Amino acid sequence: MPHLLHVWSNVSQRLLRASQVLLLFDYDGTLTPLAPDPEQADLPPQVRDHLTALVSGDRYIAGVISGRSLKDVAARVGIPGMIYAGNHGLEIQGPGLDFVHQEAMEQTGTQAQVGGELQRALAGIPGVIVEPKGLTLSVHYRSTPVDQVKAVEEAFARVTAPYVESGAVRITYGKKVLEVRPNLPWDKGKAIALLQETYPQASLTCFFGDDRTDEDGFKVVQESGGIAVLVGPARQPTVALHRVDSPGEVDQVLGLLAQL
Numbered sequence: 001m002p003h004l005l006h007v008w009s010n011v012s013q014r015l016l017r018a019s020q021v022l023l024l025f026d027y028d029g030t031l032t033p034l035a036p037d038p039e040q041a042d043l044p045p046q047v048r049d050h051l052t053a054l055v056s057g058d059r060y061i062a063g064v065i066s067g068r069s070l071k072d073v074a075a076r077v078g079i080p081g082m083i084y085a086g087n088h089g090l091e092i093q094g095p096g097l098d099f100v101h102q103e104a105m106e107q108t109g110t111q112a113q114v115g116g117e118l119q120r121a122l123a124g125i126p127g128v129i130v131e132p133k134g135l136t137l138s139v140h141y142r143s144t145p146v147d148q149v150k151a152v153e154e155a156f157a158r159v160t161a162p163y164v165e166s167g168a169v170r171i172t173y174g175k176k177v178l179e180v181r182p183n184l185p186w187d188k189g190k191a192i193a194l195l196q197e198t199y200p201q202a203s204l205t206c207f208f209g210d211d212r213t214d215e216d217g218f219k220v221v222q223e224s225g226g227i228a229v230l231v232g233p234a235r236q237p238t239v240a241l242h243r244v245d246s247p248g249e250v251d252q253v254l255g256l257l258a259q260l
Helices: 004-017 045-056 070-077 108-122 146-165 188-198 212-223 247-259
Strands: 021-025 060-065 083-086 091-094 097-100 129-132 137-140 169-174 177-182 204-209 227-231 242-244
Touching (some): 004 204, 004 242, 045 060, 045 247, 097 188, 108 137, 108 146, 108 169, 146 177, 188 204, 242 247
Parallel strands (some): 021 204, 060 083, 204 227
Antiparallel strands (some): 083 091, 129 137, 137 177
């Protein structure tokens, strides 16, 4: 899997040949480093400047596809003219687009119920953050002591098991984060396909992500002839065909994109 910056001369030619580029990023771990508390994950000023420059031109249609709620990620990035997709694409706003998955909306009551039970079950374990996000919810435990991690995972499994068995929700796993989602056939890959249909003038799609929840997006992008980039170390399991090491290198790529 080549490092994107090592093959930039070839990649840049593909970008230049495109009529427009649909340029998409995950947020946490991609545009900004992972933080122990999700509230601390602020967008670096230089990344915001680069994204602003890209959106102001005609070559790129840029967006963020995050597990965060749409309201949260839009407020953190705060650049007019960008696409914002929250809850792994269950809700999306962008130029000429205002989408909410209706079946997910109908299940917000279940999400609230599961969230309340998880709050009670995990209340005594240090470093755990239960984050209700309307259409989904996340349990973060990056700051939990190592000897308490098993207790978090066991309590989470115990609370969610009845809902999973009934078919009401499904569980996904990320980097020290456990997620409860509506049991619907929707993910970042489906969201990217919707964006490709919405913006057909973009003949090339690029997607940068760092976690397991981004793999569906990588697959859709590459099947459409686009460029998928894993943000992380070499030999990490992924379907992406390119990689960079860190959010810092994503920022370097943004600077190069602005120069094309």
